[in-house]
Amino acid sequence: MSKIPIAIADCNSFYASCERSMNPNLKNKAIVVLSNNDGVIIALNKEAKDLGIKNFSPYFQVENIIKYNDVKVFSANFSLYDEISKKVMNIFKEYSPNVEVYSVDEAFIKLDGFERLGITNYCHKLRQDVLNRTSIPISIGIANTKTLSKLANRLVKKDESYEGVLNLMDFDNIDHFLKITEIGDIWGIGRRYQKMLNSYGIKTALDLINMNDKWVRSKMTVVGLRTVQELRGFPTIPMNYSRANKKMIMYSRSFGHKLENIKDLEETLAYFTCRAAERMRNQSSAANYLTIYLRTSSFDKNIKRVASDYTIKLPTPTEITSELIYYAREALYKIFKENTPYSKAGILLSGLMPIYETQQNMFDVLDRTKHAKVVKAMDIINKKFGTDTIKSATLGVNRPWTQKQNRLSDNSLHNKEKNIYSESTISFLT
DNA sequence: TCTGGGGTCCTAGGACCC
DNA sequence: TCTGGGGTCCTAGGACCC
Numbered sequence: 001m002s003k004i005p006i007a008i009a010d011c012n013s014f015y016a017s018c019e020r021s022m023n024p025n026l027k028n029k030a031i032v033v034l035s036n037n038d039g040v041i042i043a044l045n046k047e048a049k050d051l052g053i054k055n056f057s058p059y060f061q062v063e064n065i066i067k068y069n070d071v072k073v074f075s076a077n078f079s080l081y082d083e084i085s086k087k088v089m090n091i092f093k094e095y096s097p098n099v100e101v102y103s104v105d106e107a108f109i110k111l112d113g114f115e116r117l118g119i120t121n122y123c124h125k126l127r128q129d130v131l132n133r134t135s136i137p138i139s140i141g142i143a144n145t146k147t148l149s150k151l152a153n154r155l156v157k158k159d160e161s162y163e164g165v166l167n168l169m170d171f172d173n174i175d176h177f178l179k180i181t182e183i184g185d186i187w188g189i190g191r192r193y194q195k196m197l198n199s200y201g202i203k204t205a206l207d208l209i210n211m212n213d214k215w216v217r218s219k220m221t222v223v224g225l226r227t228v229q230e231l232r233g234f235p236t237i238p239m240n241y242s243r244a245n246k247k248m249i250m251y252s253r254s255f256g257h258k259l260e261n262i263k264d265l266e267e268t269l270a271y272f273t274c275r276a277a278e279r280m281r282n283q284s285s286a287a288n289y290l291t292i293y294l295r296t297s298s299f300d301k302n303i304k305r306v307a308s309d310y311t312i313k314l315p316t317p318t319e320i321t322s323e324l325i326y327y328a329r330e331a332l333y334k335i336f337k338e339n340t341p342y343s344k345a346g347i348l349l350s351g352l353m354p355i356y357e358t359q360q361n362m363f364d365v366l367d368r369t370k371h372a373k374v375v376k377a378m379d380i381i382n383k384k385f386g387t388d389t390i391k392s393a394t395l396g397v398n399r400p401w402t403q404k405q406n407r408l409s410d411n412s413l414h415n416k417e418k419n420i421y422s423e424s425t426i427s428f429l430t
Numbered sequence: 431t432c433t434g435g436g437g438t439c440c441t442a443g444g445a446c447c448c
Numbered sequence: 449t450c451t452g453g454g455g456t457c458c459t460a461g462g463a464c465c466c
Contacts, residue, residue, distance in 0.1 A: 189464085192462085
């Protein structure tokens with residue numbers, strides 16, 4: 001059987017490239033993008049890396065480098081990034097009917113059927129096309145397994161002479177590429193496994209493929225074994241075209257400043273619950289479990305570290321915001337401690353199931369059909385006019401947890417066009 | 431002063447049943 | 449008194465990903 005080429009196309013420094021694509025003056029400028037709380041760097045382009053800035057550095061630690069070198073700084077603007085992501089993915093789909101969108105900035109593309117055009121050339125063309133039409137530079141790795149194409153993709157980013165595309169299927173023997181890939185750079189091998197494998201003297205991808213299957217299985221479960229087989233050129237991780245519904249939905253944020261007052265936390269969690277419930281209804285799911293968690297800062301040495309959570313099994317699976325808020329509050333009261341400077345909270349909705357499969361409990365005190373209609377109407381209005389145009393009264397107006405986000409790029413055109421930032425949303429973002 | 435957010439899959443072990 | 453053995457479901461925790 002002939003081997004099927006799979007490409008992974010990945011946008012370079014995606015968020016930074018997006019900001020640059022909106023503003024041509026940023027060409028050749030170092031750019032960093034900050035997390036939701038303007039706390040850490042979550043994206044940076046090559047120019048910024050060359051200055052010695054590292055991803056996930058707290059902003060204050062690199063502030064001097066940034067000021068001294070006139071690095072451009074942006075608060076993350078995820079709706080903009082989603083928009084550009086869609087454009088890029090749509091171009092991929094023009095080049096193959098079989099595209100698996102793997103994350104906001106990368107996709108696997110199955111390329112069987114295009115061999116006569118020359119797979120490597122075809123991908124060079126795709127890359128140029130994306131650059132011309134979106135200003136987003138991408139890198140493409142190609143192989144006959146996902147893990148090998150990821151490996152090729154890494155190598156592309158390290159070596160400019162590939163001009164953005166490396167096809168391992170162009171080589172009879174790929175040992176060289178396996179040998180220059182460190183164990184921790186393999187897709188599917190994280191820090192823990194890296195450490196473990198290193199302790200056995202296994203340093204490169206080539207070392208790993210020579211290990212015995214049983215040994216791998218016992219040390220790294222079937223997941224690790226699949227990775228090894230893929231590195232050997234046997235596909236074991238299938239393409240996954242349709243993104244299934246989420247099995248759990250989380251909403252959590254760090255606060256702009258610490259919260260100690262239970263009323264503030266109540267309001268905060270009500271807001272978080274509201275957002276999580278919206279996402280859940282978006283995929284027509286209802287939750288069986290609700291978990292609340294609270295954290296103090298893990299960086300502040302002067303206070304006792306607190307990380308508590310509490311899970312409630314809901315009496316009936318539900319997607320109704322007001323009901324979820326009620327239980328979120330109950331969970332909060334279980335774990336809240338006085339005189340504790342909480343810095344982060346979150347809600348997790350799990351045990352998700354399709355709404356239509358939920359069964360009415362005969363002794364239910366709520367008229368679910370009626371409530372369901374109300375939340376549905378709220379979703380429609382909020383989608384149209386912006387987050388929180390209509391909202392539950394519990395949410396209050398204070399936004400005690402408000403985040404800092406001082407450096408949103410002025411993409412007013414984008415915002416107006418999509419009507420994504422309503423007045424109320426802006427007030428909570430800024 | 432300021433330290434991200436949101437997911438997936440697998441396994442072991444306990445509860446419970448026959 | 450004996451404390452087997454197979455099966456299922458659930459959950460916590462550990463690993464990973466972007």
